[in-house]
Amino acid sequence: MAEALTSEAILAATEEVLRRYGPAKATVVDVAKALGVSHGSVYRHFPTKAALREAVTRRWLDAIHVAMEPRFDQGLTAAETLRAWLQKLFDRKRHSHVDEPELFATFRVLVSESQNIPEYHVDHLVGQVARIIQAGVDTQEFVTDDVPKTALAVWDATEKFHHPAHAQEWGDPHIQDAFDAVVSLVIAGLRYNRIPSAAGDA
Template sequence: MSTSGPLTPERILEAAEETLRRFGPAKTSVVDVARALGVSHGSVYRHFPTKADLRDAVVDRWLERMHPALAEIADSAGDSVERVRLLLWTLAETKWTRAQDDPEFFAAFAELAEEARTPVVAHIDFVVEQLTKVIVEGVARGEIAAADPKTTALAVFDAMAKFHNPATRAEWARPAIDESFANVWALLRDGLLPR
């Protein structure tokens, strides 16, 4: 990577992703990122004051790439229960695909995500907010029974953690992961439906 154009946070994050992909989190330093950009490490620190800030920004950027698709599902029309399922499926399938298509970076991301509390919490809050929005609508339309939609959304998110939490990524390669998702979803769906 060369220094064409101004040094922006976006360019730094692209270089950081590539460096993490090549060396992994343990062996990647701010100096490595700066070297990939052809700048001094001080230039990188002007945008990201600490190595932790840079790592958090990489995790945040990676997670936020999923948000438009999830928000689109939450904002769409149609059956609320099916939209909850589709939101959870999209979250899981996106992570499965990324883990398979770019295993080096996904492994680096998973390691960083364990340390990067702020971006991970913001991502969880975003997903739970989307689920809550759909559940509130479902309750209003009589399609979902939930006394407290936000608590229900968080419970649904937590119940499906095996399918979207990077810490469980070894299970995603199992041949029956789709069937497992469907089975857990069937239990959740039955719990969401009005009696």
């Protein structure tokens, strides 16, 4: 018996097993085997298999949240910052999907397994969008009377470029053109947007 078994070591081993076997085949027994312990030991650290998977997923998403943290010290306009942020998110997801399709698919499954996780992830990223839009409102570059609602609208309007259900379309050679066109349209809208209380502004 070398070191004491830690939650951290279990998470690392689980990630490795998920990479190797995929989400359908990866078992708690496999994780225990990789660690050289009985699977009962894993259950002293995580109450269920679902909780273990969720912990791995949350760790992975947190790394994305940190990487996507918007910067405001680059001397860019809010529109440029927003475009760059959306492009960065798209590039990350697209490259992940294209370069490591199986790993991407694995995390796709893991995320969709839980109710809370996708909500947690989306809320966090929409919060980052809201901060960029708020910066634009502060400089009078953007117009909106409800920043959080507008941030969600920007998120929803760019769904095609971040929602994993559309991942297959990310291989299309014209996808960058489609991205540019949607982002341009959205940014043009932000300069003049006013969300109606009723549907009466059209």
